[in-house]
Amino acid sequence: MKKLLLATTAMTMMAGSAFAAGHAEEVKIGVILGFTGPLESITPAMGAGAELAMAEVTESGALLGGATVTSVRADSTCIDAGAATSAAERLVTADKVNAIMGADCSGVTGAILANVALANGVVMVSPSATSPGLSTAEDNGLFFRTAPSDARQGVIMTEILADRGVDNVALTYTNNDYGKGLADAFQAAFEANGGTVTISAAHEDGKADYSAEVGALASAGGDVLVVAGYVDQGGSGIIRSALDTGAFETFYVPDGMVGAKLNENFGAEMNGSFGAYPGTDNAGSGMFVELAAAAGFDGTGAFAPESYDAAALIMLAMQAAGSSASADFKDHVMNVANAPGEQILPGELAKGLEILAAGGDIDYVGASAVELIGPGESAGNYQEVEFADGVYSTIGYR
Amino acid sequence: MDFLNALVALTNYVIVPGMAYGAQLALGALGVTLIYGILRFSNFAHGDTMAFGTAMTIMVTNGLLALGITFGPLPTALLALPFGIILTCLLVLGTDRLVYRFYRKQKAAPVILVIVSMGVMFIMNGIVRFTIGVRDIQFADGERFIISVRTFKEMTGLQEGLAIKATQGITVGVAVIVVAMLFWFLNKTRTGKSMRAFSDNEDLALLSGINPEKVVMVTWMIVAALATTAGVLYGLDKSFKAFTYFQLLLPIFASAIVGGLGNPLGAIAGGFVIAFSEVTVTYAFKKVLGYLLPESLEPSSLVQLLSTDYKFAVSFSILIIVLLFKPTGLFKGQSV
Numbered sequence: 026m027k028k029l030l031l032a033t034t035a036m037t038m039m040a041g042s043a044f045a046a047g048h049a050e051e052v053k054i055g056v057i058l059g060f061t062g063p064l065e066s067i068t069p070a071m072g073a074g075a076e077l078a079m080a081e082v083t084e085s086g087a088l089l090g091g092a093t094v095t096s097v098r099a100d101s102t103c104i105d106a107g108a109a110t111s112a113a114e115r116l117v118t119a120d121k122v123n124a125i126m127g128a129d130c131s132g133v134t135g136a137i138l139a140n141v142a143l144a145n146g147v148v149m150v151s152p153s154a155t156s157p158g159l160s161t162a163e164d165n166g167l168f169f170r171t172a173p174s175d176a177r178q179g180v181i182m183t184e185i186l187a188d189r190g191v192d193n194v195a196l197t198y199t200n201n202d203y204g205k206g207l208a209d210a211f212q213a214a215f216e217a218n219g220g221t222v223t224i225s226a227a228h229e230d231g232k233a234d235y236s237a238e239v240g241a242l243a244s245a246g247g248d249v250l251v252v253a254g255y256v257d258q259g260g261s262g263i264i265r266s267a268l269d270t271g272a273f274e275t276f277y278v279p280d281g282m283v284g285a286k287l288n289e290n291f292g293a294e295m296n297g298s299f300g301a302y303p304g305t306d307n308a309g310s311g312m313f314v315e316l317a318a319a320a321g322f323d324g325t326g327a328f329a330p331e332s333y334d335a336a337a338l339i340m341l342a343m344q345a346a347g348s349s350a351s352a353d354f355k356d357h358v359m360n361v362a363n364a365p366g367e368q369i370l371p372g373e374l375a376k377g378l379e380i381l382a383a384g385g386d387i388d389y390v391g392a393s394a395v396e397l398i399g400p401g402e403s404a405g406n407y408q409e410v411e412f413a414d415g416v417y418s419t420i421g422y423r
Numbered sequence: 424m425d426f427l428n429a430l431v432a433l434t435n436y437v438i439v440p441g442m443a444y445g446a447q448l449a450l451g452a453l454g455v456t457l458i459y460g461i462l463r464f465s466n467f468a469h470g471d472t473m474a475f476g477t478a479m480t481i482m483v484t485n486g487l488l489a490l491g492i493t494f495g496p497l498p499t500a501l502l503a504l505p506f507g508i509i510l511t512c513l514l515v516l517g518t519d520r521l522v523y524r525f526y527r528k529q530k531a532a533p534v535i536l537v538i539v540s541m542g543v544m545f546i547m548n549g550i551v552r553f554t555i556g557v558r559d560i561q562f563a564d565g566e567r568f569i570i571s572v573r574t575f576k577e578m579t580g581l582q583e584g585l586a587i588k589a590t591q592g593i594t595v596g597v598a599v600i601v602v603a604m605l606f607w608f609l610n611k612t613r614t615g616k617s618m619r620a621f622s623d624n625e626d627l628a629l630l631s632g633i634n635p636e637k638v639v640m641v642t643w644m645i646v647a648a649l650a651t652t653a654g655v656l657y658g659l660d661k662s663f664k665a666f667t668y669f670q671l672l673l674p675i676f677a678s679a680i681v682g683g684l685g686n687p688l689g690a691i692a693g694g695f696v697i698a699f700s701e702v703t704v705t706y707a708f709k710k711v712l713g714y715l716l717p718e719s720l721e722p723s724s725l726v727q728l729l730s731t732d733y734k735f736a737v738s739f740s741i742l743i744i745v746l747l748f749k750p751t752g753l754f755k756g757q758s759v
């Protein structure tokens with residue numbers, strides 16, 4: 026009901042502003058996420074996060090002198106690079122979007138970047154592609170991400186494990202660009218630190234049975250099993266099977282694995298396990314959760330804050346450039362994301378837009394404490410979590 | 424002692440999971456094989472029929488739980504299973520009436536029916552996602568283990584543990600009962616015999632007065648029951664997710680073809696062949712050999728024939744070899 030009301034309000038608002046401001050520009054942002062496929066359970070909140078930022082900006086009427094921002098959704102499928110490329114192609118050529126918020130999975134993001142964004146000169150901001158490979162991909166300054174590269178996460182993981190005195194682990198990863206990238210980054214960092222990875226075995230997502238993988242992992246042994254997978258995919262399947270057969274008792278869970286689903290699926294069985302996922306203790310994340318609750322979706326979902334920030338960055342950069350053309354505003358993304366300037370939190374986009382219109386400087390902090398470094402990716406703040414009494418809780422920030 | 428440890432490790436990681444997975448595949452393959460034998464096409468919608476049946480069963484389970492009804496130590500879903508089967512029957516009979524009957528009347532070539540079933544697959548896929556959502560759902564309740572690793576270790580004093588989950592036991596038990604009932608039905612009842620006659624020679628069966636519409640209807644009902652049972656057992660053992668059921672189709676077809684399409688016995692054998700080939704060929708024997716061999720000979724590598732990445736390659740290699748050398752499958756089925 027709430028959603029229906031919201032949709033109706035949004036419709037009337039759009040209709041209203043169309044009548045009122047006939048001269049104002051209409052900005053279109055493509056939201057390309059895996060609405061079907063392996064990530065279909067977290068993408069609705071991600072899409073809603075991005076659209077929340079757009080609704081906020083439209084409502085403020087402060088962007089480029091009262092431009093309305095509309096979202097055009099497309100399905101990246103997460104795994105099918107061909108389908109994702111043609112969906113993105115459609116966004117750019119048929120829907121004529123000004124920028125793309127997406128994609129979600131690293132593999133399809135690379136494909137869209139190379140085949141569509143580069144060719145058409147469209148800015149792309151991914152909220153969740155974390156493969157280290159994307160840091161060095163050719164992008165002509167068009168590609169940004171509000172998620173950190175996994176090269177950074179590999180180091181964080183090594184530090185956390187070393188602090189707990191673990192030097193012998195088994196490693197399994199989901200067989201795609203994300204899993205492979207994270208596994209390689211972690212293995213390199215861990216071994217450089219003197220640790221041993223007894224086995225590094227891939228698992229496929231969405232498969233029927235994981236006994237073969239767990240058998241091999243158990244045979245290789247290790248004090249902790251590092252599961253670089255997805256919580257509502259093969260990752261949970263591996264943990265389920267490992268717990269049932271008694272193969273491992275302690276798990277390390279990286280970003281793709283931390284979620285409320287873990288508590289629900291395993292509860293007290295996970296006690297003593299630990300992990301880390303992107304996150305900060307800044308005020309922005311709490312404010313975002315409240316905004317999301319008011320809009321009727323779950324703001325604690327994985328990468329939902331990053332999605333809000335990705336869309337917000339696009340619009341703030343447009344305002345800074347005074348133009349909605351990718352070629353104009355691509356150079357302003359880094360400026361609005363980083364210091365110096367007034368700090369902008371979720372829900373304060375209107376304020377940010379006004380400061381920029383007046384020629385001021387802003388430092389967009391947003392829901393995930395955005396700080397873009399190097400090739401335009403998030404510097405990466407992680408919160409360390411530990412399982413006790415059947416739920417995970419944050420025990421520190423790194 | 425070391426020998427026992429090796430045996431327990433092998434049972435825990437290979438034999439027990441292989442048996443449960445094999446039983447799930449066998450039930451799925453039985454449905455595919457019945458459709459192929461009697462309606463003469465490969466039903467691609469089978470995986471999603473399983474998903475639909477499971478989704479319905481989960482909803483009824485939730486209803487029962489809300490009323491405070493449980494099944495003691497057994498999962499409540501088993502109580503809800505008959506309702507799930509009835510709802511699935513209605514769905515497949517409706518599909519047959521709306522879609523397949525039209526093509527049957529036209530005597531459409533099997534390949535057309537295959538493509539039609541693919542369309543049905545996508546629609547069912549959508550129905551499941553709309554009714555129950557795309558999330559991962561756990562619906563197993565009751566006792567979790569028949570033997571857990573800890574109790575086994577305490578009982579025997581062995582270093583290796585053995586776990587048999589309640590759902591694994593139930594899976595194998597229910598599969599045996601269902602298969603026994605199916606064979607009794609096919610071999611002893613009048614309707615079952617007419618189904619087999621229809622499968623062997625359609626024209627002759629029609630001449631001897633068998634009503635084809637009735638045979639088709641009974642077949643769909645049995646298939647709905649098999650698919651729902653297989654789907655619920657699989658979901659109890661692992662978890663329910665629409666996407667995974669869609670992916671289950673591949674190993675199920677491999678099982679049915681390896682065993683011999685159209686032959687129920689073959690479907691069961693095929694299910695176990697595929698399940699065990701996936702688990703054993705990629706198993707790392709380091710642990711087992713470590714117990715068996717003297718210390719000096721202990722392997723330092725994993726002693727793994729193939730990395731687990733290739734487990735699907737294994738089952739499909741078997742599929743190709745069987746098709747090359749015995750196109751009718753291990754048990755005599757119809758050639759593909």
